[in-house]
Amino acid sequence: MTVKLSLASLKDAAATAAVPAYDPKNLTGGIVHFGVGNFHRAHQAVYLDDLFNTGKDHDFAIIGAGVMPSDAAMREKLKAQDFLTTVVEQDNNRTAARITAPMVDIIAPDQKEALIEKLADPAIRIVSMTITEGGYFIDASGQFNPAHPAIAADASNPQNPETVFGLILAGLKERKARGVPPFTIMSCDNIPGNGEVTENAVIGLARLSDPDFARWIHQNVAFPNSMVDRITPATGQREIDILRNDFNIDDNWPVFCEEFKQWVMEDKFPAGRPRLEEVGVQFVPDVAPYELMKIRILNGGHAAIAYPAALLDIHFVHEAMEHPLIRAFLAKLETDEIIPIIPPVPDTNLHDYFALIEHRFLNPKIGDTIPRLAQDGSNRQPKFILPSTRDRLAKGLEIVGLSLVSALWCRYFAGTSDSGREIVFNDASADKLHAAALEAKDNPEAFLAFDEIFGEVSNSELFRKRFAHALATLWKEGTAKTLELYLSGELVK
Template sequence: MSIRLSETTLAEIDGKVAVPTYDRSKLSAGILHFGVGNFHRAHQAVYLDALFETGKGHDFAIVGAGVMPSDQAMRDKLSAQDFLTTVVEQDNARTSARVTGPMVDILPVADAAAIIAKLADPAIKIVSLTVTEGGYFIDSDGVFDPSHPAIAADGQNPDAPKTVFGLIGAGLKRRREAGIAPFTVMSCDNIPHNGKVCRAAVVGTARLYDGEFADWIAGRVAFPNGMVDRITPATSAREIDHCRESFGIDDAWPVYCEEFKQWVLEDHFPAGRPALEEVGVQFVPDVTPYENMKIRILNGGHAIIAYPAGLMDVHFVHEAMETDLVAKFLDKLETEEILPILPPVPNTDLADYYALIKRRFANPKIGDTVRRLCLDGSNRQPKFIVPSILDNLKAGKEPVGLALESALWCRYCRGVTESGATIAPNDPNWDALVERAKAAESDPMAWLEMTEVYGTLKDEPRFAKPFADWLAMLADKGTEATLKTYLGAA
């Protein structure tokens, strides 16, 4: 008999799994978080839950906020269980669960007035966000695009904004007018220099309606960069059933994740912050080496295995790692074209880090899907793969393997696997990508003409030629034979 998760049933659940021992009724919100998804609840919320268990930081509880229609389902499900979450950590050798409780509310979705009022609350010291890599309105060069229709609309209606960045600006404006010190804005997304990118979006949106105010934000508001890491698949019926059957907890939206987690932050929080260093967060003067390491090796590695595995009809990520050609493709590409061009990381051996990444990818308990890794390539490729291409070219090296990865992405976007199975839309720009991928069958440069992804790489023969050659081979011989050729096994 399962127990429905709620504040009133915690005593019953205690003993089945760990539950909060701190008094949640005495928590007060000090953090407003945009984008209450699985990653946030498996990462930032878990660190705060651990800190609250020490008796510290209880004035830094989380209040959630959302601007997308999809956020409503999360609000409905979490509010019905008093904003509690069952977090299930799955390592290769163990599985454990804990109910976490650092969230105390989620504001009405897309309610600008309610969100701005909370942002103006002096108790809010930090505004954090996980809005995905594609949610920052940036072009292929990583530059904020103020002409995007959603941003332009906020510029015309600054008192009733609809984007996260318009809302943050409106909240800061309200605080400034009331003489309240600004909060710190903390991005938790997988983007190089995420604080800098977030700052550009907030300042750029404000500049559309008030240049002096935009300058005030640029000069007075802190946007620390951070590196976040934890593999966290989407929740499906599989996880909900497992939580009920294995732990006796009826949780409408449990979070399943790997045991490993990492958070590296620049220590720039003028309004104050919780003592997260006491629960494993690394505070450093410059996060750049850590984020480069993670984004290139882990996120880039995800892309490397995703598209060949997807084309070969492999479902789970651990199954991709059990597929000899895919695993060897990852090894060769990482060791020849990614690890060698990465700068040193303090107190870190890159080879050891890569070995850890492979172990994490191979974890059979996570249930992470290849389809999730293939998602949103148009936003992920320019952040996770293209920088490694450019750095190899700068170092005088021909990025043959990275050209193959790009060709595999193009082939995947034709929308059909090697077996003839249809690939369901898997990118916000899916229709355009499919059309372009089909055009690339006769003209490979049609794919590289996506300047928002590749910049000017179409004009770089050291990349464009191997890309065209690999794409032709994929069309002629298929994924398996092409991988064997790259690996020297043909």
């Protein structure tokens, strides 16, 4: 018999899934989190669930904060099951389900006043976020963009904010007025120096309307850097059905993820924090080496395989890795061009780390998809691929493979796979990229004209030459033959 997930049904669900060792009704909120999506519920929420299972820090439960219209639907689905989530962890030889309960509420997008009041609550000591790379209003150079329309709107009307950062500022201002110490602001997104990037966004927005307040934030608010890692695909009917059929649990929005997880963080929490080091979080003086390793090797690896796989009509990530040309392409790219320019990481062998990444990408149970990896490239390419290109150019090194990655992305945005199958885009800049990619078939420079994406890299004569040759080869020979030429060392003109 299928169990409909709720607090009342936890005992029945325990027949097939691990359940909390604590009483969720005894938790109190200490963290407000923006972006209660799959990654958050498979990562930060799982670490907190592990900690709460030890009987500690039950005053650091999560209160979700909705900003986007889609957050309202998420709230309704999770509220209907008492904010519980079934997390299905899958490795090649193991699948296990657990029910997590560290979330006690989600404040809906239309409850702005209630959210600001909660942000002003002294019990809230951390405000965290997973708002994707595109949510930080940064340009190709990684700098905060004060001219973005959403930022300009919040700057002109700070009493009625619409962005995450505008809402955070409203909460901080209210705390300051009440004499309540500020909370720590913690990014959990895949951005180099995510703490600094978040600080620049918060202070940059404040400076536009209240420079004195911006200075107060700089002096009083902590923004720890962190590196987060767990492969977590989107939830669809496939995942809902697997949970129902294999575990007899009916969950409105379960989360499927790999078994592996990692969280490395700076210990900068003046308002206090949960004892996450007791459940595997690494607190280190400098996160930068770890995050650079992860962003360049893992996220860069995802970006590298996404577009050749899409052009070859491959849907799942593990299937892409089973394709001999794609797997060999990734290995050569990482070994020849990406790993050699990554600085040393404490107690870590970079080639062993890449071997782990290969194993994770090959996991067939995750069901991670190429469309997920291919989405939002206009934000991901400048963060995951082009920095490696830029660093190699600065050292006078060859960039054949990295230029090919950019050319594959351009070819993808022409809108059809090698077989003629239509490609469905998921990118805020899709229309502009599509038009430029079509023009680039005859004029490669058209695609490189996006300064907000390519930045200084597009000024390199070598990059323009390598990009143009790779793109022309893709159009003439197709994806598979182009990969063969790269692997044989013949993709050089």
